[in-house]
Amino acid sequence: MKVDFDKRIYKLSAVKEAVKDYGGFADFTISDTGRKIDVSVENIDYSDHENFIDEFCNYVIYKMGGK
């Protein structure tokens, strides 16, 4: 599954921190594609994958709170 974050809204550091914290539940790959930060999520260790991605996106916003 793939999810992207616009760099005009999100900071790379916040995405990286979220990936680090969620690292134990799935395999994440971050790639910087100029205007967006693409995050590829595989091997999700959770039955509801969509819910997992939703929670991850919320967590990135939460991490943006301190930025």
Place this chain on the structure above:
Amino acid sequence: MKNGGNGVEMHFSTKLFPAEAILGACHKFLAKCYVRVDYDESDARKIIVQLKPKDGETIDNLESEFRDEALDYSVKLKILKGTSRVRDQIFHIVFNPERISLASDNLQTELDTESRAEVFKLNDKMEKLLADIEEEEESFDYEDDPLGIATPWEEKYGQPDNILDPRQQIEDQAKKGLVIPTLNGEVVES
């Protein structure tokens, strides 16, 4: 970003609502919604917010609540930016190193003068107290005993009537079986 159904999608103009304000509002909805924020791909001046209520949360009033929150954050940010120069000036005045140094010097001088006066006052009081104590001491003789502390008990109250000879005491106790008379007798004898 795309969000599966059951949610609300809102579009905000970046002219009125800066991305920071939208993100601030999103932060408030994290507990009850799954939130996605992105720029509109067809119009870069628009931000799209998608809210999907979590289990147990309803979609009712979600949009209006979010719009209120976004507006609130937007106004706060504008006020914050508009007053930043005044705030900086206040901080500069309050925390200016030269001013702080001058103020601390003045404070030190004030403290010094005040503390000196206090010391003088304390010295005067101490001297007066010492003089009083000396006067009192001079008026008394150490052989005087106004409270009769040095007078022996017998002189004050006389001999008690029921005072017993130690042997008599042991004999009384032996009758009650409290002591062995032979052993205690030796002790009394010695």
